[in-house]
Amino acid sequence: MTEIREYRDEDxxxxxxxxxxxxxxxxxxxxxxxxxxxxxxxAVRPDHTRAGIASQLLEAVVPLLRVDVLDAWTxxxxxxxxxxxxxxxxxxxxxxxxxxxxxxxxxxxxxxxxLGKPVNAFMxxxxxxxxSMRARFRRxxxxxxxxxxx
Numbered sequence: 001m002t003e004i005r006e007y008r009d010e011d012x013x014x015x016x017x018x019x020x021x022x023x024x025x026x027x028x029x030x031x032x033x034x035x036x037x038x039x040x041x042x043a044v045r046p047d048h049t050r051a052g053i054a055s056q057l058l059e060a061v062v063p064l065l066r067v068d069v070l071d072a073w074t075x076x077x078x079x080x081x082x083x084x085x086x087x088x089x090x091x092x093x094x095x096x097x098x099x100x101x102x103x104x105x106x107x108x109x110x111x112x113x114x115l116g117k118p119v120n121a122f123m124x125x126x127x128x129x130x131x132s133m134r135a136r137f138r139r140x141x142x143x144x145x146x147x148x149x150x
Contacts, residue, residue, distance in 0.1 A: 002053050004060045012036050021045050027075035027141045042072075049079070058087060062150060070148040075141045089146035096125040099139040
């Protein structure tokens with residue numbers, strides 16, 4: 001049986017480990033945190049997935065929320081997308097997360113005078129540009145917004 005309780009400040013180190021481990025094998029693998037953000041994140045360690053913990057956490061917190069709509073974002077992870085859909089979320093919006101690495105062409109990038117071309121960059125792009133972004137950059141992810149009315 002999983003105990004669900006309110007977060008405590010002393011939970012931060014284990015919360016950070018959970019986030020790192022749960023994101024590690026997803027398209028968010030480099031979304032590293034060194035402090036817990038004020039934005040809430042629901043994550044389950046990979047060694048505890050498919051045990052209903054995410055659903056228990058969600059249902060435990062819903063009555064405590066003072067909002068009309070839950071807003072969630074994810075990328076291409078099939079199990080995460082399926083979980084959102086099973087949990088009453090509906091996909092509302094899509095756009096692209098585009099990463100330029102040192103291996104990608106820097107043509108067209110402008111920087112302030114005195115600086116060289118960017119080595120790395122993280123950008124947003126409309127979903128309509130997916131084919132051209134994938135042709136130019138090695139790492140392109142579809143970012144999906146899910147919403148659930150409460």
